[in-house]
Amino acid sequence: MEKFTTIKKIKYEGPESKNPLAFKYYDADRVIMGKKMKEHLPFAMAWWHNLCAGGADMFGRATANKSFGAKEGTMEHAKAKVDAGFEFMQKLGIEYFCFHDVDIIPEADDIKETNRRLDEISDYILVKMQETGIKCLWGTANMFSNPRYCNGAGSTNSADVFAFAAAQVKKAIDITIKLGGKAYLFWGGREGYETLLNTDVKFEQDNIARLMKMAVAYARKQGFTGDFYIEPKPKEPMKHQYDFDAATAIGFLRYYGLDKDFKLNIETNHATLAGHTFEHDLRISAMNGMLGSIDANQGDYLLGWDTDEFPFDVYNATMCMREVLMAGGITGGFNFDAKNRRPSYTVEDMFQGYILGMDTFALGLIKAAELIEDGRLDKFIKDRYASYYDSEVGKKIISDSTNLEELFAYAEKLGAPELPGSGKQEYLQSVINSVFFK
Ligand code: XLS
């Protein structure tokens, strides 16, 4: 039965349109740099925000009704969410979804019953997937909401909790494989600590790696060929999260020999919480061959937590898409890990959040392609390092064929080098404006 009876299929109407339920920039079949927009931008719906969260915060209960006509906490409700989710994705032309195990069913007290419910609902989801062609981008286990995970999952001090987490990961991998997920994700929900007064960091990190290794071994044994992801985040819920940012996560993966199986899922708001720009963490991932997927949202510079807003900042989305285009695309997708603001509690708001996000990324793609085609930024960067290609000493340095003694002698002969050339930041920023506002 149709859930969103007041909403029709969302169409592209172009920038002149004033229709609040139409795309202004996202034109799925428009070709940009040789590829359709929908191929550049494999969007995904985040099950948890869109179908589960009603806007509750620590000061008040939910404002949005996500019952979809069923009693919450029942399997009927779980199925109603599947119906609503697939209708939602179809109406928006979204081809992927992402989920946590407990987003798709109400967790039972007994793990056997929880797992039975997961089997039942995944059968139901599978039928919908076959009917609609909608696919699973990634699955994950929620190992942060239940009180048993107050000290983390892989990082917990309790061996029993660790074993329970392992069981949950096993089942979440089974369901992800069953739904044909492209990847399996670890967001280090509470993998971190509050104080060193009670924490053995090395012990906890070794254990997180153990859990990940077991996950890889198990999934590969089941024939899973997709990627594993770590989604870095510097803080919240814990004060110190172990997967602080892209560079930290990459170091961790390499140290434990997990770097062949894992890539990163970079979330805008997590990068900015780490004190980086979004494009910084994308660049660090890409240059290490580990840019897997993106959690598309945005934070608020006035607030110090993960506000998970729908992306609206076109400049930011452009810098993201520039990184993605330069990296030759991503194998994952753009998952809207984003939620409506609490006072935006209507069904129209649900759709308008996604329309905003999709239009913002479409604009980002258009503008990033224009920046690349304009060529001034890329040429400037290339020229900036020309001395390494043009001079003898530069060539020696980048071909690893010199040493400190030789460079010492060279420097003595040189006397003093000239200044390295202007960075021209202001000029380059004006180039961006001129491409944006032609
Ligand atoms: C929370 C994370 C979470 C992950 C999935 O901050 O972004 O939503 O994406 O567990």
Ligand code: NI
């Ligand atoms: Ni987040």
Ligand code: NI
């Ligand atoms: Ni996320």
